[in-house]
Amino acid sequence: MSTPPSHSGAGDGRVGGAADLAVSGLTVEYSSGGYAARPVDGFDLDVPDGQLVLLRGASGCGKTTVLSVLAGILTPAAGTVRFGDIDVTSLKGQTLTEYRRHTVGVVFQAFNLVPSLSASENVQVPLRSAGVRGGEARKRAEVLLEEVGLTDRMEHRPGDLSGGQQQRVAIARALAHDPPLILADEPTAHLDYIQVEGVLRLLRSLAGPGRIVVVATHDERLSPLADRVIAMTPMAAGDERAPETHTLGSGEVVFEQGDEGHLVYVVDDGEVEIVRKLVDGGEEVLSRMGPGTYFGELAPLFGLRRSATARTTLPTTLTAYTIRTFREHNKDVWG
Numbered sequence: 001m002s003t004p005p006s007h008s009g010a011g012d013g014r015v016g017g018a019a020d021l022a023v024s025g026l027t028v029e030y031s032s033g034g035y036a037a038r039p040v041d042g043f044d045l046d047v048p049d050g051q052l053v054l055l056r057g058a059s060g061c062g063k064t065t066v067l068s069v070l071a072g073i074l075t076p077a078a079g080t081v082r083f084g085d086i087d088v089t090s091l092k093g094q095t096l097t098e099y100r101r102h103t104v105g106v107v108f109q110a111f112n113l114v115p116s117l118s119a120s121e122n123v124q125v126p127l128r129s130a131g132v133r134g135g136e137a138r139k140r141a142e143v144l145l146e147e148v149g150l151t152d153r154m155e156h157r158p159g160d161l162s163g164g165q166q167q168r169v170a171i172a173r174a175l176a177h178d179p180p181l182i183l184a185d186e187p188t189a190h191l192d193y194i195q196v197e198g199v200l201r202l203l204r205s206l207a208g209p210g211r212i213v214v215v216a217t218h219d220e221r222l223s224p225l226a227d228r229v230i231a232m233t234p235m236a237a238g239d240e241r242a243p244e245t246h247t248l249g250s251g252e253v254v255f256e257q258g259d260e261g262h263l264v265y266v267v268d269d270g271e272v273e274i275v276r277k278l279v280d281g282g283e284e285v286l287s288r289m290g291p292g293t294y295f296g297e298l299a300p301l302f303g304l305r306r307s308a309t310a311r312t313t314l315p316t317t318l319t320a321y322t323i324r325t326f327r328e329h330n331k332d333v334w335g
Contacts, residue, residue, distance in 0.1 A: 019084025019180060021047040021070075021212055026079035028065050035284075036277040038258045039065045039305075043079070045230060047214065052207035054223060055216045057232035058303050063216035066232075067183045070214060072100050083181055101130055105174030107184035111166045113158040119145060119169045120154040126176040144172040148202060164195025171202060182206055184215045188222070200225060243329060244320045254296075254310040254318065261299020261306045264326040267291050270316025276308040288313070294330070297323070 023045040029038045039062040047053050055063045068074035069081060072088055081088040083103065091099050113122045123141035128134070145154050148168040158166050167187060174182060187203060188196050196219075204225040207213040215222060223229050245268070248254070254265060257277055265272070272289045286308055289295050299306050300323050321329060 019086075019212075020049055021045070021181065021214070022080075022082045023066075023070075024080050024082075026066065026069060026081065027077045028062070028069065028074065029077040031279040034278060036257075036279050038077075040069075040076075041258050041305075043232075047212050047228070049212060050207060050209045051227040052204060052213045052215070052225065054226045054229045055214065055232050056218060056220075056223070056229055058218060060304060061232045063232055064185050067106075067185055067214065067216050070181070071104050071106050071183055072096050101126070102177050103179050104181045104183060105177070105179040107167070107170050107174045107182065107187050109186040109189050111158070111163075111170045111190075113166055113169055113173075115158050118155045118157055119150060119161065119165075119172075122158070122169055123173045123176060126173060130177070140176065141172070144175050145169070147175075148172045149198065162195060163191050164199055167191065167195075167199050168202065171199075171206075175206075180211050182211065182213045184213065184217075186217055186219075187215060188217065188219045196221060241322055241325070243325055246318045246320060248312045248316050248318065250312055250314050250316075252312050252316075254312070255306050257306055257309045259306045261296060261304065263300060263320045263322060264294055264297045265310070266294045266319045266321065266326075266330065268317040268319055270312060270314040272310050272316060272318070273313050274308050274310050283309075294326070297326070 023043060026040055026043040026045075027038065028040040029036060031037070039060070043062070043066060045053075045066075055066060057063055065074065069076050070083075070088070072091060076089060079089070086099065086103065088099065114125065117125070120138065120141045123144055124137040127137040127140055132140070142154065145151065148171055150165060150168055150172070153161060153165055158169070161169065167190075171184075171187075174184075184203060188199055191199060200222060203213060203215060203222070207227070215226075248270075254272060255261065267289050269291055272295065274286045274289065274295060275283045276286055277283050287295075295310060296306070298304060
């Protein structure tokens with residue numbers, strides 16, 4: 001890995017010298033089929049210079065969304081992202097372009113290589129689009145492809161490369177401008193076990209003084225290589241907890257859309273309505289749950305956030321179960 005260059009100040013979207021990453025209160029909200037979805041809600045993250053950090057969790061938990069904000073591709077509804085002396089969330093126009101070009105490098109899950117170009121030409125693309133002359137761009141591509149172990153594959157097109165080799169080209173391309181922040185989205189998703197080892201070692205080698213690497217993944221094989229692992233999938237809590245009975249008045253909220261979900265609820269008496277927030281600020285009633293019915297099982301079962309809000313419409317008695325205790329006590333409805 002070559003030493004990251006010393007960049008100029010924050011005014012042009014570039015970071016100067018070693019930098020820490022600080023994310024505070026990050027919230028992202030968007031429309032999904034007419035509903036208001038909030039995949040990231042109040043997310044905080046602090047990463048010192050030189051670290052490799054994993055954002056780990058199941059699909060849909062917000063890993064890629066966080067990377068998109070860090071990359072300056074997505075604007076959050078709330079919160080801040082600072083990298084060194086740059087307030088990423090306030091960048092606009094040319095300063096945002098300079099940040100994307102010189103400060104951050106992105107490794108995409110599906111490689112995103114141009115099929116008609118050679119490995120060398122793919123690495124040259126961000127250099128040439130930034131105005132780097134042909135000869136200089138070719139030399140830089142050669143250096144980077146040598147660093148990722150592809151000296152003998154520089155003139156091969158993506159179709160003639162293995163998945164692991166294509167990912168190495170994608171990593172070399174992300175390093176074109178020697179950025180101090182590297183973001184990788186599921187970098188091992190399309191690789192078999194033989195190809196994974198080399199990519200894992202390469203990702204580990206990228207993090208060091210002057211560079212932070214943030215990887216979004218569900219692949220547990222990366223965990224031993226990381227300085228920190230951030231679990232973005234809500235973890236089931238209190239698995240040994242005994243069932244608990246709750247008595248609620250009319251109009252009380254059981255859980256909110258976007259909350260972490262650990263428990264399954266059975267309606268003993270009364271009624272609960274399940275509602276989903278709409279983009280215009282309104283809401284839609286999805287269902288009403290009466291005595292003997294249960295709700296809220298998908299979030300704890302799959303490690304997801306709540307996709308809707310549950311609230312009572314009458315004075316209601318509920319029993320709350322963990323997944324394990326629900327299965328034990330309700331085998332007649334869910335074997």
